[in-house]
Amino acid sequence: MEEKITKPFSPSDVIAALLTFLPEEFSNDPAKIHSTIAQLQKEEKYRYLLEDFEFLNYDPCPYSPLLGRILNRLQESRLLSSINPGYEKYVLNKDSRKAIKVDILDKKLRDQKDNLVQIASKLQEAIR
Amino acid sequence: MVTQSLPEDIEEFVKPLLESHVSRQVIGRKVIHDPILGSNVFEPYEIGLIDLPFCQRLRRISQTDVASLVYPSSTHNRLEHSIGVATIASRIIESLRERLTPRSKNSVSPMAETEVKAAAIFHDIGQGPFSHLSDAILKQFPEVIEYRKQHPGRFSEEKPHEMLSHLVVKSPIFNQYLKDEIVLKYKLPDINIDRIAEMIIAAGEKDPLSAWQANIINGPFDADKLDYLQRDAYFSGLKIGIDLDRFLHSVWLDIRSRPRQLKVMTSGAITLEQILFGKVLLYNTMYHHQKVLAAECAVRGIFEILEDNSEYKICGRRMNRAIDFLHVSEEDILSSDEKPEELREYIQRFLHRDLFKRALVISADTVVNPQKSIGYKDFKDLVDDPKGLRDLRRKLVEALNNKYSIYDIWIVLPQTSTFSDEALRAVIQDPGGKPQSLREPFRVDEWLTAYWSNKRKDYVFCPAGKAEREEVGRKAAELLHDEYGFSLKRGAFEQAKVR
Numbered sequence: 001m002e003e004k005i006t007k008p009f010s011p012s013d014v015i016a017a018l019l020t021f022l023p024e025e026f027s028n029d030p031a032k033i034h035s036t037i038a039q040l041q042k043e044e045k046y047r048y049l050l051e052d053f054e055f056l057n058y059d060p061c062p063y064s065p066l067l068g069r070i071l072n073r074l075q076e077s078r079l080l081s082s083i084n085p086g087y088e089k090y091v092l093n094k095d096s097r098k099a100i101k102v103d104i105l106d107k108k109l110r111d112q113k114d115n116l117v118q119i120a121s122k123l124q125e126a127i128r
Numbered sequence: 129m130v131t132q133s134l135p136e137d138i139e140e141f142v143k144p145l146l147e148s149h150v151s152r153q154v155i156g157r158k159v160i161h162d163p164i165l166g167s168n169v170f171e172p173y174e175i176g177l178i179d180l181p182f183c184q185r186l187r188r189i190s191q192t193d194v195a196s197l198v199y200p201s202s203t204h205n206r207l208e209h210s211i212g213v214a215t216i217a218s219r220i221i222e223s224l225r226e227r228l229t230p231r232s233k234n235s236v237s238p239m240a241e242t243e244v245k246a247a248a249i250f251h252d253i254g255q256g257p258f259s260h261l262s263d264a265i266l267k268q269f270p271e272v273i274e275y276r277k278q279h280p281g282r283f284s285e286e287k288p289h290e291m292l293s294h295l296v297v298k299s300p301i302f303n304q305y306l307k308d309e310i311v312l313k314y315k316l317p318d319i320n321i322d323r324i325a326e327m328i329i330a331a332g333e334k335d336p337l338s339a340w341q342a343n344i345i346n347g348p349f350d351a352d353k354l355d356y357l358q359r360d361a362y363f364s365g366l367k368i369g370i371d372l373d374r375f376l377h378s379v380w381l382d383i384r385s386r387p388r389q390l391k392v393m394t395s396g397a398i399t400l401e402q403i404l405f406g407k408v409l410l411y412n413t414m415y416h417h418q419k420v421l422a423a424e425c426a427v428r429g430i431f432e433i434l435e436d437n438s439e440y441k442i443c444g445r446r447m448n449r450a451i452d453f454l455h456v457s458e459e460d461i462l463s464s465d466e467k468p469e470e471l472r473e474y475i476q477r478f479l480h481r482d483l484f485k486r487a488l489v490i491s492a493d494t495v496v497n498p499q500k501s502i503g504y505k506d507f508k509d510l511v512d513d514p515k516g517l518r519d520l521r522r523k524l525v526e527a528l529n530n531k532y533s534i535y536d537i538w539i540v541l542p543q544t545s546t547f548s549d550e551a552l553r554a555v556i557q558d559p560g561g562k563p564q565s566l567r568e569p570f571r572v573d574e575w576l577t578a579y580w581s582n583k584r585k586d587y588v589f590c591p592a593g594k595a596e597r598e599e600v601g602r603k604a605a606e607l608l609h610d611e612y613g614f615s616l617k618r619g620a621f622e623q624a625k626v627r
Contacts, residue, residue: 010506010509010513011512012505012509016502016505028571028574030548030549030552030567030573031552031565054276054280054281054285055280055281056281056282056284056330056331057281057282057331057334058330058331058549058553059339059387059389059553060552060553060565061552062281063549063552065284065285065286065546065549066285066512068546068548068549069511069512069543069544069546071548072544072545072546072577072580072581073505073508073509073511073544074505075577075578075581076492076508076544076580076581076584077492077498077504077505077508078492078498078499078504078581079498079499079502079505081578082571082574082575082577082578084578086570086571087570087571087574087575087578088571088574093499095497095499095500096499096500098500099499099500099501099502100502103501103502104502
């Protein structure tokens with residue numbers, strides 16, 4: 001609990017920052033997104049970034065209600081959107097990408113950039 | 129500091145209730161009449177379970193917390209809902225049996241049926257007063273957080289009542305009582321009480337042969353949803369439909385899959401979509417109706433006053449442990465007897481429906497260029513940070529020169545609903561065909577999220593009065609700009625309809 005308070009970033013900051021290292025459009029497959037984050041969370045070097053996500057042991061894959069809510073909240077706040085009419089891909093447009101880079105990545109997560117790039121790369125591989 | 133573990137607290141709750149309960153042998157089946165599900169036969173043991181004090185307590189817990197202040201006929205309670213879940217669970221079991229071959233009929237055994245019905249009856253016994261309002265408080269209690277951490281992957285952070293229901297059923301004294309007074313008395317098959325407890329929680333039963341039982345109680349298209357969506361819509365007067373008969377004609381048990389799973393034939397996929405549509409419509413029109421949210425603030429205020437004043441109690445309880453919420457009823461909270469003046473004032477206002485009014489409406493439509501700044505996202509993150517949200521309210525009170533109490537000023541961010549977990553877990557498959565999740569043919573979850581994102585609103589509420597509302601709205605907008613860096617359009621004030 002104490003650790004949570006002292007962190008300079010929130011779980012939604014981590015997810016938003018991760019998305020900036022993905023292509024402008026990327027697949028919105030929740031099974032792969034949740035499974036990948038659940039898997040990477042177990043690795044020591046990513047724990048600091050990902051430990052706030054609690055995963056339920058669901059079938060067919062682990063599911064984090066917090067991660068689900070954050071992905072929806074990023075859409076509610078218009079930073080992220082789904083492409084109509086198929087809704088198969090998320091889009092992080094240039095304005096949002098720039099805002100996240102300036103206000104989250106550079107200010108709150110600068111020292112975690114390498115880890116974020118690695119997580120994003122593994123996520124991209126999973127959802128490709 | 130945690131002094132006693134949650135299971136120990138639960139044991140203390142269960143023991144006196146069972147000791148004072150006079151168990152009577154129920155003779156013969158009974159019929160329970162229901163406005164939605166018609167007349168249904170219940171076995172003697174089911175009536176024995178419903179008669180337990182843990183279930184009777186649910187008569188005094190509103191199914192839709194304070195929604196009856198806006199939808200006057202929405203006064204149904206958690207017991208009616210629990211009986212409805214047991215009825216639908218029973219119908220699902222019948223449907224599964226119809227679709228099994230004579231050789232595989234044993235897969236849905238009388239033992240499995242009894243366990244499922246018991247889990248249906250017990251699934252909400254951990255609910256506190258005002259249902260979801262209690263959940264929002266319970267999830268912050270140290271003993272609840274501690275227990276969840278000790279059991280990773282099993283309990284949803286959002287629904288602590290599931291954990292409490294599970295622990296009541298799992299408690300040794302309750303377990304023994306069920307064996308002695310229900311299983312033996314009614315000559316039931318050799319049921320597994322631990323499995324009943326597992327079915328109640330989000331990620332419970334993992335035995336591959338019995339996981340399907342948990343699907344009926346806590347799955348993507350479970351009896352719980354099939355009941356509450358119909359019941360809450362019916363009693364509130366909203367025309368939201370679920371074609372239960374069609375669902376029952378299409379649900380089947382795949383005994384070849386591991387784990388054994390409930391699946392729905394392609395002809396019934398529409399009913400799964402109805403469940404998701406029903407959920408989003410009910411949230412939009414009822415659970416997150418601005419007036420319902422304002423009414424909830426009145427109750428939250430009562431809980432906050434209790435939290436801030438350690439000498440205040442309800443029925444001798446501090447209301448600072450999860451167990452207190454199982455001992456206390458809604459009537460106990462709303463009665464003015466022997467309560468301090470400060471509490472009585474807020475209780476009276478609630479009882480007289482003297483509700484807070486909108487001062488500001490915050491949504492993607494009323495924020496200037498939300499996609500160009502992270503401020504609006506940071507503000508929305510407060511939904512998962514109750515302490516941060518309260519700090520923001522305190523700052524607003526200060527900006528208003530402390531003219532108001534913090535219990536009169538509310539910034540409300542309704543919780544975000546998600547649809548992808550259900551759409552992902554719901555399996556559509558014809559016998560012998562290829563399985564696919566509900567979201568595979570079309571991303572119905574993302575489509576609903578887009579709909580939801582356009583409908584969702586956050587609010588600032590304050591006491592009635594044109595001048596007061598205008599001032600609070602103006603100061604709140606300034607505060608949001610100062611703290612989060614986003615500006616609001618004129619619509620944020622206009623949608624508050626200050627007159």
